[in-house]
Amino acid sequence: MMNDQDKVLKEVTQSDYKFGFTSNIETESLPKGLNEEVIRLISEKKNEPEFMLEFRLKAYRNWLKMKTPQWAHLKIPEIDYQDIIYYAAPKQKAKPSSLDEVDPELLDTFNRLGIPLEEQKHLSGVAVDAVLDSTSVKTTFKETLAEKGIIFCSFAEAVQEHPDLVKKYMGTVVPAGDNYFAALNSAVFSDGSFCYIPKGVRCPMELSTYFRINAANTGQFERTLIIAEDDSYVSYLEGCTAPMRDENQLHAAVVEIVALENAEVKYSTVQNWYPGDKNGKGGIYNFVTKRGMCKGNNSKISWTQVETGSAITWKYPSCILRGDNSVGEFYSVAVTNNHQQADTGTKMTHIGKNTKSTIISKGISAGQSNNSYRGLVKVMKNAENARNFSQCDSLLMGDKCGAHTFPYLEIDNKSAIIEHEATTSKIGEDQIFYCNQRGIDTEAAIGLIVNGYAKEVLNKLPMEFAVEAQKLLQITLEGSVG
Amino acid sequence: MLKIKELYVTINDQEILKGINLEVNPGELHAIMGPNGSGKSTLASVLAGREEVNVTSGSIEYNGEDLLEMDPEERAHKGVFLGFQYPVEIPGVSMVNFMKTAVNEQRKQRGMEELSASDFLKLMREKSEFVGLKNNLTNRAVNEGFSGGEKKRNEIFQMAMLDPALSILDETDSGLDIDALKAVANGVNKLKRKDNATVVITHYQRLLDYIIPDFVHVLYKGKIVKSSDKSLALELEEKGYDWLEKEVEV
Numbered sequence A: 001m002m003n004d005q006d007k008v009l010k011e012v013t014q015s016d017y018k019f020g021f022t023s024n025i026e027t028e029s030l031p032k033g034l035n036e037e038v039i040r041l042i043s044e045k046k047n048e049p050e051f052m053l054e055f056r057l058k059a060y061r062n063w064l065k066m067k068t069p070q071w072a073h074l075k076i077p078e079i080d081y082q083d084i085i086y087y088a089a090p091k092q093k094a095k096p097s098s099l100d101e102v103d104p105e106l107l108d109t110f111n112r113l114g115i116p117l118e119e120q121k122h123l124s125g126v127a128v129d130a131v132l133d134s135t136s137v138k139t140t141f142k143e144t145l146a147e148k149g150i151i152f153c154s155f156a157e158a159v160q161e162h163p164d165l166v167k168k169y170m171g172t173v174v175p176a177g178d179n180y181f182a183a184l185n186s187a188v189f190s191d192g193s194f195c196y197i198p199k200g201v202r203c204p205m206e207l208s209t210y211f212r213i214n215a216a217n218t219g220q221f222e223r224t225l226i227i228a229e230d231d232s233y234v235s236y237l238e239g240c241t242a243p244m245r246d247e248n249q250l251h252a253a254v255v256e257i258v259a260l261e262n263a264e265v266k267y268s269t270v271q272n273w274y275p276g277d278k279n280g281k282g283g284i285y286n287f288v289t290k291r292g293m294c295k296g297n298n299s300k301i302s303w304t305q306v307e308t309g310s311a312i313t314w315k316y317p318s319c320i321l322r323g324d325n326s327v328g329e330f331y332s333v334a335v336t337n338n339h340q341q342a343d344t345g346t347k348m349t350h351i352g353k354n355t356k357s358t359i360i361s362k363g364i365s366a367g368q369s370n371n372s373y374r375g376l377v378k379v380m381k382n383a384e385n386a387r388n389f390s391q392c393d394s395l396l397m398g399d400k401c402g403a404h405t406f407p408y409l410e411i412d413n414k415s416a417i418i419e420h421e422a423t424t425s426k427i428g429e430d431q432i433f434y435c436n437q438r439g440i441d442t443e444a445a446i447g448l449i450v451n452g453y454a455k456e457v458l459n460k461l462p463m464e465f466a467v468e469a470q471k472l473l474q475i476t477l478e479g480s481v482g
Numbered sequence B: 001m002l003k004i005k006e007l008y009v010t011i012n013d014q015e016i017l018k019g020i021n022l023e024v025n026p027g028e029l030h031a032i033m034g035p036n037g038s039g040k041s042t043l044a045s046v047l048a049g050r051e052e053v054n055v056t057s058g059s060i061e062y063n064g065e066d067l068l069e070m071d072p073e074e075r076a077h078k079g080v081f082l083g084f085q086y087p088v089e090i091p092g093v094s095m096v097n098f099m100k101t102a103v104n105e106q107r108k109q110r111g112m113e114e115l116s117a118s119d120f121l122k123l124m125r126e127k128s129e130f131v132g133l134k135n136n137l138t139n140r141a142v143n144e145g146f147s148g149g150e151k152k153r154n155e156i157f158q159m160a161m162l163d164p165a166l167s168i169l170d171e172t173d174s175g176l177d178i179d180a181l182k183a184v185a186n187g188v189n190k191l192k193r194k195d196n197a198t199v200v201i202t203h204y205q206r207l208l209d210y211i212i213p214d215f216v217h218v219l220y221k222g223k224i225v226k227s228s229d230k231s232l233a234l235e236l237e238e239k240g241y242d243w244l245e246k247e248v249e250v
């Protein structure tokens, strides 16, 4: 007899990925394959200044000498980099000046994702940069933001309009040769988001980038650069989905954040790339380099991530705490189900005095998935009175999945105070039965328990995102106890 | 309301209940007593629908329906409440959120509208005062870090919130100091009505100083070996459970 939990498990694992549709949007793309010629073409298509092409070529030459990182607790199938399209863009007027010029099918795509690009529909007051297949298609609320001197636009546009800022900061946090995937991104990235908050400005609304992969056989390589000048504040959100496709697709993004004196940047991600089907076929390979530099004294960078999608996740949003009294935070919920694999965590590098970092990681594994936390806390010689608190919890659902924790410490200053806590627990049949007895069915019970477990992290998300994330967790996991 | 007939139950192929017969009618309060290991909690688990408890023969009728056919949550929606002997902790899930989900789920199943946030909070406050559960406990996660006594009070609080037709309270009295015991008993007495019924499972007669049962049953080695009125409890208190051995064998 099939018990209740198995039934729910079956229903859920067989339910469809909600965002798996494809859109019929005309795209312009380069042929498959990667070489210097392709890079020159990308740069040319984007009408880039010379320094950009140099940056790309340097990165490419670096990349050729590099190897896929092997240290992660992941089984990464061989990727044929010549079998990927490196540039695909929705065909539309170079820069649509109004929504009327945007392909209606494209607008419809974002509407179906719940992201209306018409500004009057944006009651929640979130400015959105929508990126489809590596190209920014529309940024909302640009004028409102411009009044405060805030620049929020696509990366490509920033290269044209604000080349000095791009030149000054791009690659300063994640150098072109930082790692295999960052180097690849630096060589071929086609677009992304750019954000600049001037001195003394508190950004009046959440800024958000919404990434969508649509075209087949296409890699998505976007790049985000956020610069927060002295005494400024911004909260930034990132969401992502992709169609269901049988083949795997590569996503290798780079995010760089620079926080100057007294500046604060909050970066929140709800990552919901297509995870592949229940047998592990298809899905996105998500190899992302995200790093923030607390450059000024008293600056603060907070990463919050809810990772539910992707077939493979390789991602370590990190903070370099250079300024004295600067603060780095990492709050993460990573969920894996079926055959998903995630190796995610953070790196906190303490350089300045009295720097503080907090790491809260909540892993949840179900099905036959593997979920690893990997974190490094590094305290440099001159980082007097550095403090770190890390808490890494794992929650297992069922007994075919795995949870692993790899905390690393490199402490070169004796005054450092480092605390680390870790727990592993299983959702108990007893907890579920207790809920059942109070009239709460197994699905809702798992939702309650998982959201309770992840609460510390979910609480860090902006309101609208928190609700979405809670639902997402429940959908991803319902009934995975067995 | 509840009719248990010739009920045989195994756990892991081991026979635990061996032919239970019990009838509970609206307005009645039954006490089930018996030494440790006699099967009291097992009986409570069967009624609540725990998966690992197997009914090998016999029947349970609840308001004319076959209780054994229902999922645990369906039983709850139809008014069956179990006060657990060992209430579990659910970290991170606030009592407010938990009870709101439970109350609204029940209302939904009964075709009623969800309670508004303010009505719900009013109900929470009212019922937590009713069982003397400190307000800050209802703000905490379900049973997390609660003392033994607080956990038991919390069960009575949930009973008051859900207003069940049939309550089974499994050793809700054990491990309580006298004040907590009185509070629990007081709660049970005040919740008693003509149209609901309560089965208190207890090891000690102490609780029955404060709750007057209509019937007392002795469960011994998986069988109800004696049923009588309140006086039976006193007799057990006086003689202990040992004398039953001889009596049963006769």
Ligand SMILES: Nc1ncnc2c1ncn2[C@@H]1O[C@H](COP(=O)(O)OP(=O)(O)O)[C@@H](O)[C@H]1O
Pocket: B011, B012, B014, B016, B034, B035, B036, B037, B038, B039, B040, B041, B042, B043, B052
């Ligand atoms: N999960 C279980 N697996 C095996 N035996 C069990 C289990 N639960 C209870 N039992 C056994 O069933 C018998 C009755 O237990 P229980 O119903 O808890 O008794 P009581 O509540 O009267 O103390 C005991 O012998 C106990 O060891």
Ligand SMILES: [Mg+2]
Pocket: B040, B041, B042, B085, B170, B171
């Ligand atoms: Mg018991």
